Amino acid sequence: MADAIQWIRSLIFMIVIYAWMLVLGIVFAPYALFAKKGALQACKLYARTTLWLARWMVGIRFEVRGTVPVDEVVIGAKHQSFLDIMIIFHAVSHGKFIMKRELLWTPMIGLYARRLGCIPVNRGKKGAAVAKMVKDVATEFAEPGQLVIYPQGTRVAPGARKPYKVGAAVLYEGLGFACVPAATNAGVFWPRTGVMRKPGLAIVDFLDPIEPGVEREAFLTRLEEAIETRSDALMREVGFDPDGVH
Template sequence: MAMAFQWVRSLIFMVTIYAWMAVLGLVFAPYALFSKRGALRACKTYARTTIWLARWMVGIRGEVRGNVPTGEVVIAAKHQSFFDIILIFDAIPHGKFIMKRELLWTPIIGMYARRLGCIPVNRGKRGAAVAKMVKDVSKEFTEPGQLVIYPQGTRVAPGVYKPYKVGTAVLYEGLGFPCVPAATNVGVFWPRSGILRKPGHAIVEFLDPIEPGVDRDSFLARLEEVIETRSNALMREVGFNPDAVHQ
């Protein structure tokens, strides 16, 4: 009975946050079309409201730990669900995301992604996509901001292993910015698919930056080690054993 009640709460919550996205998107659209500041304000409002609603409606308490990056950096983040995007975007001053090109054609999301300076990537052309991504990012960084990339390329369920892709290292080399790893356990409570949202303590933690100048192989090995180790620790902190998941 308790699980059924939580599922119903989760359904109402999901309908609410997507309806709220549509309302905010339309209300802010005239402002956002002509001002990046308007787009940023709309998205910040949405993120903060979603964090509040998650705690009130389904019992997910979001927390951001570590030193929040505010300068020009690459943030390489563990990605488990939509909620880690929300927590990171709310925490940093001006987040720009590496995103699937297909999302540019999504109603509301696509327009705001363009206005924020998010960088679309064509997954189907790996080598060309990485080269174009570096070029596009360099062009976009005429304005300060924090570039968020997901080194595994997609959402990964808690305890599941997926190798880290070379794109993050190429960006790190090409931009010459520090890279801030970010770990998370949010997928324990807000999974990458389905309706059910479980009550609990969802955490995103910014880790010590990797300064420019580390060679590609060493950078990728270090990045994967620190993110996976800390993410596993955060999952264990809330009672989830990532080692018990069958790959």
């Protein structure tokens, strides 16, 4: 019975947050079209509201640990669900995301992603996509912000293992900025698929930065070890065993 009630609460929560996304998107659209500040304010409000509703409606609390980056950096983040996007975006001053190109054609999301300075990537053309991504990012960083990239390229279920791709290293080399690894356990409570949302403490932990100048292979090794080790620890902290997933 408790699971059934939680599922119903989760379904209502999902309907509410997507309806709220549509309302905010429409209300702020004129402002966002003429001023990037309008897009940022709308998305910040949406993130705050979603995190508040998550606690109130389905019992998901959140916590940010470590030193939140405020300078121009690359954030290499573990990506388990929509929730870790919301927490990171809420925490940093001006987050910009590397995102799949298809999302640009999503109603509302595409408009605001463009105005925030998010960088679309064509996954089907890997070499060309990485080269264009570096060029686009260099152009976009004429304005300050924190660039978030998911080194595994997609959402990965808690405990699942997926290789780290070269894109994060190419950005790190090309931009010459430090890279801040970010670990999370968000997928334990807000999975990448399905309706059910589980109560608990979702954490994003900003780890020690990797300073510029580290060789590519060594960089990727350090990034993966930092993110995976800490993410596993965060999952164990809330009672989920990542080693038990096959």
